[in-house]
Amino acid sequence: MTDEQVNWMPGDTGHSVSTLIRHIDGNIKERIHKGICNGTFVRNREDEFKPMYRSKEDLIQTVRNQFQFVIDTITQMSEASFLKTQLVRGRERTNLDILHQCAAHFSEHLGQILYIAKLCMKDEYISTSI
Numbered sequence: 499m500t501d502e503q504v505n506w507m508p509g510d511t512g513h514s515v516s517t518l519i520r521h522i523d524g525n526i527k528e529r530i531h532k533g534i535c536n537g538t539f540v541r542n543r544e545d546e547f548k549p550m551y552r553s554k555e556d557l558i559q560t561v562r563n564q565f566q567f568v569i570d571t572i573t574q575m576s577e578a579s580f581l582k583t584q585l586v587r588g589r590e591r592t593n594l595d596i597l598h599q600c601a602a603h604f605s606e607h608l609g610q611i612l613y614i615a616k617l618c619m620k621d622e623y624i625s626t627s628i
Contacts, residue, residue, distance in 0.1 A: 501554050503618040513547065515614050518607045519557045521546040526564045529600055530571055533584050534593050572597065 504515040513521075524546045532539040580594040591599075616623045 499554060499615055499618060501551075503615075504554050504557055505549075505551050506614070506618055507549065508614060508617060512614075513610070514549065515611050516552045516557060517547060517549065518611055518614075519560055520550065520552070522604055522607055523560055523564055525600060525603060526568060529586075529596050530568055533586070533596060534575075534579070535571060568600075 499515065507514045507517075521543075524541050524543060527537075527539045528541045531537040532541075575593070580592065580597075582593050583590045584593065584596070585591075586596065612626065
């Protein structure tokens with residue numbers, strides 16, 4: 499995809515690839531960096547959905563950095579840290595539950611990203627299916 503394609507929005511109610519990646523980035527920072535790793539982060543979820551032009555390379559770097567952070571965090575977690583709980587939207591959840599929810603959330607948005615890629619690239623789009 500080009501820089502223009504990753505910033506293209508499919509209509510007034512849809513989101514661009516750029517917006518979806520910024521939203522996933524915010525989710526990782528809130529749920530994993532702040533929640534599981536006890537880091538500091540103040541999330542402004544509303545800002546994640548405001549259109550903001552970002553280059554394809556910047557988005558690729560964000561995805562690489564954040565998913566490497568997730569991988570590194572999970573590989574360093576002990577059994578006890580998976581079972582540790584935290585409060586999420588008024589409910590006590592284990593870190594393992596949070597990681598499962600994040601995986602489902604990321605999967606949903608990845609489907610949206612692939613669909614946008616298909617819309618933008620048309621015949622040039624190569625399916626990820628085997």
